[in-house]
Every structure is written in structure tokens, then in C-alpha cells.
Amino acid sequence: MLRLRPKAPPLHNSSSLSCGGASVCQLELALPPWGHWVYVRVEIPSRGPGRTIHFQLCVRLQECPQPSLSRVLVPGAAMNMPQSLGNQPLPPEPPSLGASAEGPGATAPPEHCWPVRPTLRNELDTFSVHFYIFFGPSVALPPERPAVFALRLLPVLDSGGVLSLELQLNVSSLLQENVTVFGCLTHEVPLSLGDAAVTCSKESLAGFLLSVSATSRVARLRIPFPQTGTWFLTLRSLCGVGPRYVRCRNATAEVRLRTFLSPCVDDCGPYGQCKLLRTHNYLYAACECKAGWRGWGCTDSADALTYxxxxxxxxxxxxxxxxxxxxxxxxxxxxxxxxxxxxxxxxxxxxxxxxxxxxxxxxxxxxxxxxxxxxxxxxxxxxxxxxxxxxxxxxxxxxxxxxxxxxxxxxxxxxxxxxxxxxxxxxxxxxxxxxxxxxxxxxxxxxxxxxxxxxxxxxxxxxxxxxxxxxxxxxxxxxxxxxxxxxxxxxxxxxxxxxxxxLPPRAKTDHRVPSGARARGCGYQLCINEQEELGLVGPGGATVSSICSS
Missing domain, CATH: 1.20.1070 (Rhopdopsin 7-helix transmembrane proteins)
Structure with a gap:
């Protein structure tokens, strides 16, 4: 039994093949994630002690022709490093084992072997990062090939925010053709878009699909708490009306691309407050909604209070x-x-x-x-x-x-x-x-x-x-x-x-007592107040001596 799985030992959710008694057993892993280890597991049935099976393991990695996709990405990926980390070296690229795609007998390269355009990372604040495209933000998409961009999210620093992607189509560049621009955002592996049925998934890999056209010029995608690593955005322009499209002839579509990382969705709107929360060593942002509003950006008004x-x-x-x-x-x-x-x-x-x-x-x-x-x-x-x-x-x-x-x-x-x-x-x-x-x-x-x-x-x-x-x-x-x-x-x-x-009532004074007596007495005002409250002073009043003595 031959098992294969990227990034983790092949115990669950792995590609497997039962070899039986075949002399050659071949298992293929399409679209392996870039920059990660691939684990191979060989199992034999236990039919008694001392049984030994000798086999030879051969691994062949089919790469894109020169310039290689991975080799183009690595130098440009250094531009995605934040300014606070300086020029730290990137992890070395895993070597290709066995025969390469350029050697004799190699098969034709995959159709999605297109150069990856790097992006420039600009950190503004906590969970506030803008990714800039060289010679952008407008991107020209020729009809014969797609455009692939790489966005690198750093561990811990970028996992607690919201990754936002906005596409805006320039209608003046369509030359009266019915052009639709599709975008496919995938993690760790770029995924090509076909010329016919447009999908953003293949085998075990699935991404986020968005599109813009003359009728719908703006498309937005938001991913709360994105997975760190490299995200690939593939843009392709196709003509026609769905569900099937054809390759355009002469129209070169122009789109405006804006990608950024923010703490919360639209700053939580008028009914929420964006807060930074820390759990152990993890820092993340979330919206605290008010007045019954809910959702990632406090936009769900199902249980909201009316004005x-x-x-x-x-x-x-x-x-x-x-x-x-x-x-x-x-x-x-x-x-x-x-x-x-x-x-x-x-x-x-x-x-x-x-x-x-x-x-x-x-x-x-x-x-x-x-x-x-x-x-x-x-x-x-x-x-x-x-x-x-x-x-x-x-x-x-x-x-x-x-x-x-x-x-x-x-x-x-x-x-x-x-x-x-x-x-x-x-x-x-x-x-x-x-x-x-x-x-x-x-x-x-x-x-x-x-x-x-x-x-x-x-x-x-x-x-x-x-x-x-x-x-x-x-x-x-x-x-x-x-x-x-x-x-x-x-x-x-x-x-x-x-x-x-x-609150007690105001203290009253007896104005019939002379001011001189008031000054010579034992605190006449206090005494007369206490006597009045006790009910010991009649309406006719009393002398100073009698009040003070009592």
C-alpha cells in the first residue's frame, strides 16, 4: 500500500494506492503545495515475522519550463517581507528529486505554467497591510494568458485580521466585446482557469472565485482570519455568456486590483466596534456588534433594533x-x-x-x-x-x-x-x-x-x-x-x-430672640433647632436660659 500526503504524515485524508503484486506501483499527486514537505508511506501486510520486501522509491517532480514558477517566485517573495523583519533569508526551495521536467523523456509542462508577479508589502499598523503591484494598480489581461500574483501572509502577524480583495473592471478597455474577468484565489498553489467551464477547484484543492463584467464592474472578497502562507490570485479574461466561455480575440481587459489586510470588515460599520483581542500568544481582531446587529462586519440586521x-x-x-x-x-x-x-x-x-x-x-x-x-x-x-x-x-x-x-x-x-x-x-x-x-x-x-x-x-x-x-x-x-x-x-x-x-427640612431660627442673646448664648440656633425637632418648644417660644439648660 502506497500513501502520499503533503505537509503531514499520510494517516488520514491522503492519496493511496493498493499495489498488490504489481512490480511497478505509481501514485500521482497533482498540484502539490509549494515550499512544503511531501510525506510518503509504504505499508506491507503482516503475514508473519521475518518477512522482508525490497523496493526502490523513485520520486519525480514535474516543474514548469524555464523560467520556473518557483524560481521566479523566490526572488520576488523577498519583497513581501515586512520592513520590521529586515532582509531575512527565505527557507530554501526543496530540490527536485528524480528526473526533472527539462530532462529527456519529460512530459509537456502544465498549461498553468505562467510567471508569478510578486507584490510589495507595506505595513501600516496592526493587521493593516497593503499589497502593491508593480506597475499597478491597473492590470492588463491579454486574451492568450492569465496573470498570476502572489500575496505572502506572515505567521502570527497576519492571521488575526481580514484579507480583502477588490476587482474593478475598466469598461473602456473592452472594445465593445462581452468580456468577463475571472479571479481565482487559492492558498499555496496557483490554480489555472480553463477556457470553457470556469471553476476554482480541482481535485482536493478549492479556492475563491469572483468575476467582473460590464454589468457588474466591482467584485469584493473578504476572508476573515486567513491562513498564513502564500496566496495566489489568478486573473483570466474570457468572452461570451455563461455557463461556457471562449478565449477572446483582440480584447485586452484592464482591471484595477486592490488587496489589503485590515483588522475588521469595513471597521465594523456604525453598529459595531473593532477590538483587538489577545489569547495567549495569538492576537486577533473582531467586531463587537451593538443594537442587535450581527455578522463579521455587524451588517446582519435580522435581530437589530429599529431607529x-x-x-x-x-x-x-x-x-x-x-x-x-x-x-x-x-x-x-x-x-x-x-x-x-x-x-x-x-x-x-x-x-x-x-x-x-x-x-x-x-x-x-x-x-x-x-x-x-x-x-x-x-x-x-x-x-x-x-x-x-x-x-x-x-x-x-x-x-x-x-x-x-x-x-x-x-x-x-x-x-x-x-x-x-x-x-x-x-x-x-x-x-x-x-x-x-x-x-x-x-x-x-x-x-x-x-x-x-x-x-x-x-x-x-x-x-x-x-x-x-x-x-x-x-x-x-x-x-x-x-x-x-x-x-x-x-x-x-x-x-x-x-x-x-x-432630605431633612431647613433649620428654623426664632427671630424674637435678641441678636445679643443669640451671640452670648450657648449656640442658640443649634439648641432651638434641636428642641423644635424634639417637639419641646411651643409656638410661643422659650427663653435662652431654659433652652440651653435643657
Whole structure:
């Protein structure tokens, strides 16, 4: 049994021949890949120990006549080396074993023995390579022979992009003849195009076929993640109407050839983003599609979101932030100016962050996306923080220190992980701990529940707490990628509404007390505020001494 296979030992998918008892056993491998080893395997049946069969192995490689295809390719292939690698020597060409095609008794050369035209490689960036044709980019195709071009893709450097090929026919060069230019792109072996039925496959070799004519002047071919090595493009001009063509008489077709390597297909279009990914030592590019678009270049709109739906989701996410306007007005009227500034900051950056964060084409960015995202997350967390600290009614110095410390710690936490759930729950629980401690100490000192009035609990604190808790539950357990646009809009409205309920009222002063007494007292304004909240000061007011002593 004789087995033959290129590039790998002939265990599977190999050409085989059962020799039997024949004295001469011949196996032919048509179109072997260039520049690769061919493995030969000889098997004998095991009919007992000690059996030995003597045979002679003869290999003959039929090459093209001078100038040889392989010998023409090797000097020109050096031009395909990137500038970063310099002039490195190419691997030596495998020698021809046995009788060559030029020797006596050789058969006629194959009909696809045409010179290969090299291309010039120009690296622009990662996975961005242009292949230039000498005396191009227009190629004249005479009727009697095809034109063959070689494109060399380097290992690792070129395997992660998209190989693109564009053919454009110059109709003015056809001389009123019905000319069709066919192109066949194959890997490692050039494949000829016949004069009759045009195919781009032969035996175990198959390539990519494309054509241009007067009715279809442009043809494009894209191969994502192409196999490295040498790719051969064969161009042939034929006349007539399919499916059978004939060789043209006098028409010399002219086509414009453009070949290049790019990271993604058409830069992923308006509904995608081209990203470079690394897995171990392999670097490759891929499109990350948005708004339900799919495909290599995000061009499949089968499950895509409509323009109206994109506009609706953008408006909901942006306009829902207007619910922060009532808390801003309420904070200003209650003289919580710093808190009002934080709410305004949150409303502004949340609106423009969501306008820039949309997956479709309804996008508006006033600055860098990363900056908008950071400011939106920081504003949301600071709104919760300053509201809870304001509810604790701490001394001004302590409150200012906590405000500043909270801003710095929240900035650090967001820089570590912006999408972590504990970035929201951690500061909120810490602020609630401060609030609970302050209220407990005040209740023990006053011997009365704080806040003292049941109306404050019933109409403000309980509704605000329920609204804020519902918002946190929606954010943590209900919000998904599919329902993001309306669940997150509800989150905006609930958080803004809870701030309006939970923000404490403005501290009131008794103007009937003289200014001198106010200045000499023990902090009259603070004392009268605490007494009013505890419900210990009647409508008629009280003296400074009685208030301070209590």
C-alpha cells in the first residue's frame, strides 16, 4: 500500500494506492503545495515475522519550463517581507528529486505554467497591510494568458485580521466585446482557469472565485482570519455568456486590483466596534456588534433594533434624569447648597453619559466616554452619600470632613471597579451606619425617639426608604441587558424621588430672640433647632436660659 500526503504524515485524508503484486506501483499527486514537505508511506501486510520486501522509491517532480514558477517566485517573495523583519533569508526551495521536467523523456509542462508577479508589502499598523503591484494598480489581461500574483501572509502577524480583495473592471478597455474577468484565489498553489467551464477547484484543492463584467464592474472578497502562507490570485479574461466561455480575440481587459489586510470588515460599520483581542500568544481582531446587529462586519440586521426603538430608549434614559430637578429646588430652598450642587452634577453627567452610551446610531457625546461614565457613577454614589449624611444632622465640621472623605474614597472605589455591586451598597451601608449611630445617640440623650414627630416618619422617612429600597432591588436583581433602557430609567426616577422625601427640612431660627442673646448664648440656633425637632418648644417660644439648660 502506497500513501502520499503533503505537509503531514499520510494517516488520514491522503492519496493511496493498493499495489498488490504489481512490480511497478505509481501514485500521482497533482498540484502539490509549494515550499512544503511531501510525506510518503509504504505499508506491507503482516503475514508473519521475518518477512522482508525490497523496493526502490523513485520520486519525480514535474516543474514548469524555464523560467520556473518557483524560481521566479523566490526572488520576488523577498519583497513581501515586512520592513520590521529586515532582509531575512527565505527557507530554501526543496530540490527536485528524480528526473526533472527539462530532462529527456519529460512530459509537456502544465498549461498553468505562467510567471508569478510578486507584490510589495507595506505595513501600516496592526493587521493593516497593503499589497502593491508593480506597475499597478491597473492590470492588463491579454486574451492568450492569465496573470498570476502572489500575496505572502506572515505567521502570527497576519492571521488575526481580514484579507480583502477588490476587482474593478475598466469598461473602456473592452472594445465593445462581452468580456468577463475571472479571479481565482487559492492558498499555496496557483490554480489555472480553463477556457470553457470556469471553476476554482480541482481535485482536493478549492479556492475563491469572483468575476467582473460590464454589468457588474466591482467584485469584493473578504476572508476573515486567513491562513498564513502564500496566496495566489489568478486573473483570466474570457468572452461570451455563461455557463461556457471562449478565449477572446483582440480584447485586452484592464482591471484595477486592490488587496489589503485590515483588522475588521469595513471597521465594523456604525453598529459595531473593532477590538483587538489577545489569547495567549495569538492576537486577533473582531467586531463587537451593538443594537442587535450581527455578522463579521455587524451588517446582519435580522435581530437589530429599529431607529424608533433606539430613539425611545435614548429619550427615556436621558429625560428620566429631569426628576432630579425637584430635589435640587428643594435642597436650595432648605439651604442645602452643597447637596444641591451634587444633585445638579449627577443630573448633568447622567444625562450626557446615557446619550453617549447608546448601542445604535442615536448617540451624542460631549466628551470622552470614559470621563462621562466615571462622572455619572461618582455623581450617583455621592448623591446617596450626601443625602444620608445630611439626614444625620451632624456638626458642620464633621459633615464637611465626611463629604470630602466620601468623595475621595468613592473615586478610588470606582477606579478599581465601576460595575461592582458593592460600590453602591458599601458606601450606602456605611452612611446608614453613621445615620443610625447619630440618631441613636441623640435619642438616648433626649430620651425621646428621633425624629420626634410621627408625621415625619409617616409622610417622609417611610416612603423615602421604600422608594430607595425598591430602586436598589431593581438595580441589583431585575436590571438586565434586555430591559436596561426602561428599568434603568425607573431607577433614575426612584432615586431622585427618594432624595426629595429623605432630605431633612431647613433649620428654623426664632427671630424674637435678641441678636445679643443669640451671640452670648450657648449656640442658640443649634439648641432651638434641636428642641423644635424634639417637639419641646411651643409656638410661643422659650427663653435662652431654659433652652440651653435643657
Amino acid at each position: 424608533g426603538f433606539q430613539l425611545l430608549s435614548t429619550l427615556l434614559l436621558c429625560l428620566s434624569n429631569l426628576m432630579f430637578l425637584p430635589p435640587v429646588v428643594l435642597a436650595i430652598r432648605s439651604r442645602y447648597v452643597l447637596e444641591a450642587a451634587v444633585y445638579t452634577f449627577t443630573m448633568f453627567f447622567s444625562t450626557f453619559y446615557h446619550a453617549c452610551d447608546q448601542p445604535g446610531i442615536v448617540v451624542f457625546c460631549i466628551m470622552d466616554y470614559d470621563v462621562l461614565q466615571f462622572c455619572d457613577f461618582l455623581g450617583s454614589l455621592m448623591s446617596v452619600w450626601v443625602t444620608v449624611i445630611a439626614m444625620a444632622r451632624l456638626q458642620p465640621v464633621v459633615k464637611q470632613v465626611l463629604y470630602l472623605l466620601g468623595a475621595m474614597l468613592l473615586s478610588m472605589a470606582l477606579q478599581l471597579d465601576r460595575h461592582g455591586l458593592w460600590n453602591l451598597l458599601g458606601p450606602s451601608l456605611f452612611a446608614l451606619g453613621i445615620l443610625a449611630t447619630a440618631w441613636t445617640v441623640r435619642s438616648v440623650r433626649r430620651r425621646h425617639c428621633y425624629p420626634p414627630t410621627w408625621r415625619r416618619w409617616l409622610f417622609y422617612l417611610c416612603p423615602g426608604s421604600l422608594i430607595a429600597g425598591s430602586a436598589v432591588l431593581l438595580y441589583a436583581f431585575v436590571e438586565t441587558r434586555d430591559n436596561y433602557f426602561y428599568i434603568h430609567s425607573i431607577w433614575h426616577m426612584l432615586i431622585a424621588g427618594s432624595v426629595g422625601f429623605l
